[in-house]
Amino acid sequence: MRLANFIDGKFVAPRSGAYFEDVNPATAETIAEIPDSDRRDVDDAVRAAKRAFSSWSGLRAEERSRVLLRLADLIEQNLESLARLESEDNGKPVALARRMDIPRAVANFRFFATAILHGSSEAHVTDSVALNYTLRQPVGVAGLISPWNLPLYLLSWKIAPAIAAGNTCVAKPSELTPLTANRLAELSLEAGLPAGVMNIVHGYGAKAGAALCEHPDVPLISFTGGTVTGGKVAAAAAPLFKKLSLELGGKNPNVIFADADLDDAIATSIQSSFANQGEICLCGSRMFVERSIYDTFVARFVEATARLRIGDPTDETTEVGALISAAHLAKVSGYVDLARSEGGTVACGGDRIEHRGFFLQPTVITGLGCDTRVLQEEIFGPVVTITPFEDEAEAIAFANSTRYGLSATVWTRDLQRAHRVAAALDVGTVWVNCWLLRDLRVPFGGVKDSGVGREGGSDSLHFFTEAKNVCVKL
Ligand code: NAD
Numbered sequence: 001m002r003l004a005n006f007i008d009g010k011f012v013a014p015r016s017g018a019y020f021e022d023v024n025p026a027t028a029e030t031i032a033e034i035p036d037s038d039r040r041d042v043d044d045a046v047r048a049a050k051r052a053f054s055s056w057s058g059l060r061a062e063e064r065s066r067v068l069l070r071l072a073d074l075i076e077q078n079l080e081s082l083a084r085l086e087s088e089d090n091g092k093p094v095a096l097a098r099r100m101d102i103p104r105a106v107a108n109f110r111f112f113a114t115a116i117l118h119g120s121s122e123a124h125v126t127d128s129v130a131l132n133y134t135l136r137q138p139v140g141v142a143g144l145i146s147p148w149n150l151p152l153y154l155l156s157w158k159i160a161p162a163i164a165a166g167n168t169c170v171a172k173p174s175e176l177t178p179l180t181a182n183r184l185a186e187l188s189l190e191a192g193l194p195a196g197v198m199n200i201v202h203g204y205g206a207k208a209g210a211a212l213c214e215h216p217d218v219p220l221i222s223f224t225g226g227t228v229t230g231g232k233v234a235a236a237a238a239p240l241f242k243k244l245s246l247e248l249g250g251k252n253p254n255v256i257f258a259d260a261d262l263d264d265a266i267a268t269s270i271q272s273s274f275a276n277q278g279e280i281c282l283c284g285s286r287m288f289v290e291r292s293i294y295d296t297f298v299a300r301f302v303e304a305t306a307r308l309r310i311g312d313p314t315d316e317t318t319e320v321g322a323l324i325s326a327a328h329l330a331k332v333s334g335y336v337d338l339a340r341s342e343g344g345t346v347a348c349g350g351d352r353i354e355h356r357g358f359f360l361q362p363t364v365i366t367g368l369g370c371d372t373r374v375l376q377e378e379i380f381g382p383v384v385t386i387t388p389f390e391d392e393a394e395a396i397a398f399a400n401s402t403r404y405g406l407s408a409t410v411w412t413r414d415l416q417r418a419h420r421v422a423a424a425l426d427v428g429t430v431w432v433n434c435w436l437l438r439d440l441r442v443p444f445g446g447v448k449d450s451g452v453g454r455e456g457g458s459d460s461l462h463f464f465t466e467a468k469n470v471c472v473k474l
Contacts, residue, residue, distance in 0.1 A: 009195025052196025250406030
């Protein structure tokens with residue numbers, strides 16, 4: 001299969017005529033050729049998006065909503081084939097793509113398609129002198145850049161609010177997982193999305209992604225990806241004063257107090273550690289367990305980890321699939337070696353699986369302190385650490401001891417402690433006695449090196465619009 005860019009409602013070859021390979025991580029086989037797009041393709045896409053802006057933003061919200069709802073229906077009707085594509089492209093179990101990734105893409109389009117029908121705006125009366133009201137207007141051409149770990153899930157999390165709010169967009173999906181974005185383009189034609197409203201340019205980040213960030217006619221960038229890349233995006237966008245949302249890396253703590261429901265804490269922590277091979281920005285990779293239950297917890301957690309079924313993502317019973325690439329496998333397993341050299345114990349897993357694909361056993365590491373690199377750096381794979389803590393203050397200090405601040409999970413039956421600890425954690429999201437329970441209305445984003453800005457619900461709609469105050473003298 002040879003992919004094409006989707007520009008102005010048409011599938012077009014990259015200007016360079018060059019392509020690179022898309023590899024199935026579970027088999028190491030090439031499954032598609034991806035356009036190696038450059039500045040010229042981005043420029044074509046931005047021009048198409050600019051042309052489409054005035055008619056799309058001029059539609060009534062209800063008309064835009066109807067198109068997006070049709071697109072959501074089409075994604076849902078194609079759920080099975082999209083789940084297979086996502087699994088083939090990313091290495092994740094097809095059962096997970098069917099349960100999580102694709103339904104969430106449907107939900108993203110439905111949510112924002114209907115949210116725009118129920119918006120409200122502010123008004124401020126200045127004594128009897130003037131009436132101020134706020135207009136929220138679409139910004140123009142939105143530049144949307146997404147990663148490989150939840151390809152359609154995160155791409156649609158950007159495209160849906162951007163175009164629902166009346167913008168047009170140029171999206172640059174990850175070069176490692178372009179297949180479902182390509183299918184989305186086909187479905188958008190079927191849904192009747194006007195040409196130029198959603199453009200998709202494939203290619204490398206440093207080339208196509210950077211060109212989008214530097215483009216003077218793209219006033220807004222929504223980026224999800226690594227922290228180092230986020231810095232480059234911010235540097236490119238700053239001199240042009242672009243609106244910027246950065247959803248970046250995480251090193252999320254999972255704090256388990258002795259009074260927690262241990263069965264629930266262990267079962268859910270297995271998910272939060274190893275779902276999607278640990279390649280979810282919200283996975284909890286640093287577990288902190290109260291000393292009095294530490295030995296029991298480690299023994300039970302290791303036993304549950306060893307029972308996970310790892311292997312062929314197309315097998316319905318597989319729970320852990322392949323890592324995204326050979327390079328990423330080398331990086332993640334390098335952290336297992338580093339853990340040993342930093343004095344840690346590999347309590348479970350740690351080995352690659354002999355296979356042409358990129359598989360690593362789910363891995364549990366103990367015996368490391370918070371100041372080690374393994375507890376400081378994002379690994380983004382099926383590798384977690386467990387560290388004991390003495391009391392609440394120490395748990396909070398350990399949890400807050402990295403440069404990241406995306407999310408945290410707290411396990412306790414003590415209601416007051418739950419609120420206290422949640423308030424003290426330096427993160428954008430805290431889950432108490434649960435994980436990855438996502439309500440699309442809530443603010444989502446990180447603090448510190450995990451990002452800038454919030455998306456989700458009205459935060460997304462505010463980000464994808466510009467507020468204008470109109471002051472009318474009374
Ligand atoms: P990445 O930063 O390598 O790439 C993300 C996207 O940016 C890709 O589309 C890539 O092509 C593009 N890109 C790369 N260099 C660029 C540049 N110079 N200019 C513009 N675009 C560029 O990230 P990744 O490896 O694809 O994804 C994994 C990372 O994403 C992890 O750090 C993970 O924590 C993070 N992530 C964060 C969230 C969140 O919501 N905070 C969600 C998912 C993933």
